[in-house]
Amino acid sequence: MNQSEISSNLKSVYDQQYAQADTRWRDIGARQKAENIIKLCKKYNFDKxxxxxxxxxAVLKELDKHHFVKELSAVEISNSGIEKINSRQLASLKEVKLFDGYSIPYADKTFPLATCSHVIEHVEHPRILLREIARVSTYQFFEIPIDFSLFVDQKIEHFLSYGHINIYTPALFKFLLKSEGFEILDESFMFLSDEVVDFMMKDWKQRLIYKTKVFFLKNSSLRRVKPNAYAVLCRHQGHDIKIF
Structure with missing residues (x-):
């Protein structure tokens, strides 16, 4: 297998990922993800x-609802995902294309902004995808979940069940980006919205414990180490990885 190709077993799983997916859960999570994109990117007035x-x-739907840009485009490896996207009939969506997970079918610098939200943790060869994203765009927005803990190796089955094959802290993700030539322009350390917490945690005691923990995290330096998610706006500086 060529290193720039997605493994066949992963391709088959993702191809039908959204055929019978829980769209309510994805729609709820997408609201916060879209808000994060708008928050970090709105001052640049991107047109597409x-x-x-x-x-x-789901995220495209929220961006369309907020009229964030005049023109949305998308690439996705899953046929079932593309079917769902097209069924949404989004007014600002120009097109969605199937891609192989790495080679993005657009010319250099076609887009002023590329977004990649909760994707990199699923990617076998993240540096290859990062380079393609930098190639087709001027600015880049990334968001990742922060799954790291001191005992993350003891929860491998849990994270693999979500398809998370890469684990990051905010600092480790920034190291990856900077080593690939990305300049960090802005960043955000996020915790779950009340809507997401209420959907995920039905027991009031569980919600209280989580919200208490978040209160202390938000008011300490640990908010930059162990948020629920980390988002960053970048601009690639135009050079390849440099070592020595």
Whole structure:
């Protein structure tokens, strides 16, 4: 297998990922993800964007609803995801294309902004995808979940069940980006919204414990180490990885 190709077993899983997916859960999570994109990117007044790994289009739906840009485009490896995106009939969506997970079918610097939200943790060869995203865009927005803990190796089955094959802290993700030539322009350390917490945690005691923990995290330096998610706006500086 060529290193720039997605493994066949992963391709088959993701191809039908959204055929019978829980769209309510994805729609709830997408609201916060779209808000994070708008928060970090709104001052730049982008007129169009490419969403890389658009899934079932839940984030695209929110960006369309907020009239964030005039023109949305997307690439996705899953046929079932593309079907879901097209079924949404989004007014600002120009097109969605199937891609192989690495080679993005657009010319250099086609888009002023590329977004890639909760995708990199699923990617076998993240540096290859990062380079393609940098190639087709001027600015880049990334968001990843922060799954790291001191005992993350003891929860491997849990994370693999979500398809998370890469684990990051905010600092480790920034190291990856900077080593690939990305300049960090802005960043955000996020915790779950009340809507997401209420959906995920039905027991009030569980919600209280979580919200208490978040209160202390938000008011300490640990908020930059162990948030629920980390988002960053970048601009690639135009050079390849440099070592020695």
């Amino acid at each position: 964007l490419l969403d890389v790994g658009a899934g079932d289009g």
